[in-house]
Amino acid sequence: MRRTIAIARKEALHLLRDPRSLAAAIAVPIGMLLLYGYAVNYDLKHLTFAVVDQDRTPTSRRIVEAVDAIDGFDCVAQLPSARLAEVAFEREQAMAIVVIPPGLEDDLTQGRSVSIQVLIDGSNSTIAAVGTYYCRSAIETAGFRFAREQLRAVGYRETLLKSSIDVRHRVLYNPDLRTQVFLIPGLIGIILMLMSALLTSGIVVREREHGSFELLAASPVSSREIIIGKLLPYLGLATFDVVLVVGAGWLVFGVEPKGSLGVLLLVSTVYVGCALALGLLFSCVAKTQQLAMMLAFITTVLPTMLLSGFAFPVRNMPFILRWISAVLPATHYIALTRGIVLKGTGLASMPGHFAALVAITLVLVVLAVRRFRKTL
Amino acid sequence: MISGQRLKRMIVKEVRQFTRDRVMPRMAIMIPLVQTFVLSFAANTDVVHVPMVVCDQDHSQTSRDLIDKLAGLPQFELKGYELSEAGIERHLQNATAEVGIRIPPGFARDITAGKATVQILVDGADSLTAATAAAYITAAAARYDVKAKTTNVQRFGLRGNLPTVTADTRVFYNPDLRSMWFFSPGVMAVLLFVLMQNLSALSIAKERELGTFEQMVMTPIRPTELLLGKLIPYAVVGILDTILVGCLIVFVLHVPFRGSLVALSVATLIFLVATLGLGLLVSAAAANQQQAQLLNFFLAFPSILLSGFIFPQSNLPHVLWWVSRFIPMTYYLEVIRGVFLKGSGMGVLLVPQIVPMAALATVFFVAGVRRFRKRLD
Numbered sequence: 001m002r003r004t005i006a007i008a009r010k011e012a013l014h015l016l017r018d019p020r021s022l023a024a025a026i027a028v029p030i031g032m033l034l035l036y037g038y039a040v041n042y043d044l045k046h047l048t049f050a051v052v053d054q055d056r057t058p059t060s061r062r063i064v065e066a067v068d069a070i071d072g073f074d075c076v077a078q079l080p081s082a083r084l085a086e087v088a089f090e091r092e093q094a095m096a097i098v099v100i101p102p103g104l105e106d107d108l109t110q111g112r113s114v115s116i117q118v119l120i121d122g123s124n125s126t127i128a129a130v131g132t133y134y135c136r137s138a139i140e141t142a143g144f145r146f147a148r149e150q151l152r153a154v155g156y157r158e159t160l161l162k163s164s165i166d167v168r169h170r171v172l173y174n175p176d177l178r179t180q181v182f183l184i185p186g187l188i189g190i191i192l193m194l195m196s197a198l199l200t201s202g203i204v205v206r207e208r209e210h211g212s213f214e215l216l217a218a219s220p221v222s223s224r225e226i227i228i229g230k231l232l233p234y235l236g237l238a239t240f241d242v243v244l245v246v247g248a249g250w251l252v253f254g255v256e257p258k259g260s261l262g263v264l265l266l267v268s269t270v271y272v273g274c275a276l277a278l279g280l281l282f283s284c285v286a287k288t289q290q291l292a293m294m295l296a297f298i299t300t301v302l303p304t305m306l307l308s309g310f311a312f313p314v315r316n317m318p319f320i321l322r323w324i325s326a327v328l329p330a331t332h333y334i335a336l337t338r339g340i341v342l343k344g345t346g347l348a349s350m351p352g353h354f355a356a357l358v359a360i361t362l363v364l365v366v367l368a369v370r371r372f373r374k375t376l
Numbered sequence: 377m378i379s380g381q382r383l384k385r386m387i388v389k390e391v392r393q394f395t396r397d398r399v400m401p402r403m404a405i406m407i408p409l410v411q412t413f414v415l416s417f418a419a420n421t422d423v424v425h426v427p428m429v430v431c432d433q434d435h436s437q438t439s440r441d442l443i444d445k446l447a448g449l450p451q452f453e454l455k456g457y458e459l460s461e462a463g464i465e466r467h468l469q470n471a472t473a474e475v476g477i478r479i480p481p482g483f484a485r486d487i488t489a490g491k492a493t494v495q496i497l498v499d500g501a502d503s504l505t506a507a508t509a510a511a512y513i514t515a516a517a518a519r520y521d522v523k524a525k526t527t528n529v530q531r532f533g534l535r536g537n538l539p540t541v542t543a544d545t546r547v548f549y550n551p552d553l554r555s556m557w558f559f560s561p562g563v564m565a566v567l568l569f570v571l572m573q574n575l576s577a578l579s580i581a582k583e584r585e586l587g588t589f590e591q592m593v594m595t596p597i598r599p600t601e602l603l604l605g606k607l608i609p610y611a612v613v614g615i616l617d618t619i620l621v622g623c624l625i626v627f628v629l630h631v632p633f634r635g636s637l638v639a640l641s642v643a644t645l646i647f648l649v650a651t652l653g654l655g656l657l658v659s660a661a662a663a664n665q666q667q668a669q670l671l672n673f674f675l676a677f678p679s680i681l682l683s684g685f686i687f688p689q690s691n692l693p694h695v696l697w698w699v700s701r702f703i704p705m706t707y708y709l710e711v712i713r714g715v716f717l718k719g720s721g722m723g724v725l726l727v728p729q730i731v732p733m734a735a736l737a738t739v740f741f742v743a744g745v746r747r748f749r750k751r752l753d
Binding site: 041091092108116120124126130136140143172177182307311317321335343350 | 399407411414415417418419420421422423424425426427465468469470471493494495496497498499500501502504505506507508510511512514543545546548549550551553554555557670673677681682687688690691692693696713714718720724
């Protein structure tokens with residue numbers, strides 16, 4: 001115990017004497033959260049659409065207005081013909097084109113149903129999927145409102161025309177459906193994983209490169225004491241990063257933790273411990289600092305971004321990837337933080353994720369100790 | 377004057393060094409393969425099989441009808457039934473379901489009287505899925521609604537039916553809106569960037585760290601020859617990797633390639649020059665490999681997140697949008713997506729994408745070469 005503390009003190013002194021790394025460990029997470037908090041966003045904004053109005057009646061204009069009224073849709077042009085659609089798409093002038101057929105108003109007043117064509121640029125599948133649905137529901141609602149007025153004018157009774165199914169939405173946890181609310185807990189997970197793994201990836205291999213490793217090996221300290229002693233000061237620094245990043249998410253992006261801050265801190269500490277142990281493991285395995293950093297970078301960045309459910313739902317992945325996703329610490333951490341921050345859940349309702357996170361951490365620490373002993 | 381012989385020697389030396397390394401050649405092949413596959417299958421924002429729970433408090437033929445309609449949609453997967461709204465909320469809280477539907481008692485009776493309600497509860501945490509799922513349910517309910525109204529109108533013996541306006545959507549380029557078609561071609565850009573940047577910056581930083589740079593300066597080789605000799609082998613690796621990934625995307629993943637191969641090749645070469653230029657700048661700024669690695673890393677992140685690779689650029693705040701205009705990958709991605717999905721050719725791409733990218737490439741490359749030669753002198 002005393003020896004562990006001595007190692008921890010030595011490592012903390014190293015850290016404090018290297019103000020550049022220390023400043024980076026504090027500034028980089030904040031900078032990344034701010035930059036990417038603004039950059040990562042799926043909201044529908046500034047979607048441009050054009051109109052081919054072959055009817056030119058008040059009714060056709062009402063339909064165009066209904067589409068224009070959708071949040072994030074902007075009407076940019078009137079096109080003479082739908083034949084120019086592909087040109088408009090290729091030049092990125094519009095991502096949707098609403099084609100209103102001639103005789104729309106006549107047909108509707110005479111009780112005939114009408115079909116309006118909506119052409120969509122599907123090259124960005126994510127935007128196109130959501131855009132299509134908003135567009136369709138706006139047009140169909142506008143049409144229905146018109147038909148209702150017509151029927152009322154010819155004497156239909158009001159009760160018959162009242163909407164017979166009133167769909168009431170209740171959006172829980174994120175009533176305005178802001179994507180930032182969804183993405184920020186994940187972003188916190190990615191930033192912490194990356195920073196922590198990079199922090200420790202150099203520490204053992206550096207001793208080896210500088211030749212101080214032999215000194216350490218000759219001392220009576222056991223490998224378990226060395227590993228834990230080396231982890232402790234970084235755990236302190238990384239936990240400080242947790243507070244910074246969660247605080248920035250709250251103050252800047254308004255993602256206020258609904259659940260208990262104590263639980264959030266506990267889960268985050270386990271998680272950064274896990275990431276630090278991973279970096280340390282690479283540091284024990286790799287022969288050079290460069291290789292250790294490379295390993296830390298490749299194994300953390302892409303898998304965490306793609307497979308953890310940060311932006312892409314895990315349920316859409318094929319079986320093998322879902323399995324890989326299950327052994328990534330970030331998957332469990334992101335699920336836990338979303339629960340704690342957005343829904344205010346405690347650990348009791350997500351025992352599986354917490355147990356998995358603890359288990360992965362323990363495995364990584366044990367592996368690091370083992371690999372360390374072998375090479376000593 | 378560039379001497380062909382000296383240049384050849386330099387290239388031979390670089391190739392030998394590259395192939396003698398155990399890790400590097402393998403990474404140059406494995407990383408593209410793994411990245412392409414993982415990315416193509418993982419990056420999927422389709423809304424399918426969203427777990428749904430139902431609370432049917434009416435127990436009528438009509439309510440069961442509506443539930444069957446919704447549960448039959450490919451977008452949802454019926455996970456079970458609950459007795460109360462609180463039960464649905466519990467599912468949402470524990471993330472065992474993302475959508476809940478509650479049909480209140482008296483639904484069947486109210487629907488003929490024109491005052492029925494249905495409640496939808498969605499887990500807004502995943503905003504994209506929530507928005508789409510809610511839109512699907514509303515649309516399905518509205519269709520049911522219109523049908524009910526029409527029967528209503530007819531039942532009261534009045535003439536005609538309720539005229540409806542339907543939106544007939546036709547999606548261009550990617551009719552099934554498959555995420556893979558959108559994300560996979562982009563991998564080419566990310567890959568070329570990460571690989572070229574790392575290989576070129578690190579190989580120069582390594583020579584500097586080991587002190588072999590001075591040795592080379594002592595030889596009769598000229599700085600330009602040294603530089604070309606270093607960059608040409610990596611450019612070849614980059615081009616081969618691009619071709620490998622391109623073939624994978626088209627022939628294995630069956631993403632359509634509809635546009636001009638010429639435009640793609642030209643854009644790829646320009647992008648390569650821009651990336652190598654950036655690599656040179658990084659290696660000139662870094663004292664050792666570790667610093668080069670860190671700098672690369674800080675360049676890679678904005679390139680991936682701001683260029684529109686995953687997140688739409690139309691959403692970027694103004695300042696970040698301007699930053700993205702100085703990232704070569706922004707333009708290269710536009711070219712790739714235009715060429716693969718939209719079938720674009722030079723005519724459409726030249727002025728808005730290729731010319732600005734070429735300007736950036738020139739600036740980066742010239743600046744990189746200058747810095748490089750300065751440090752040599």
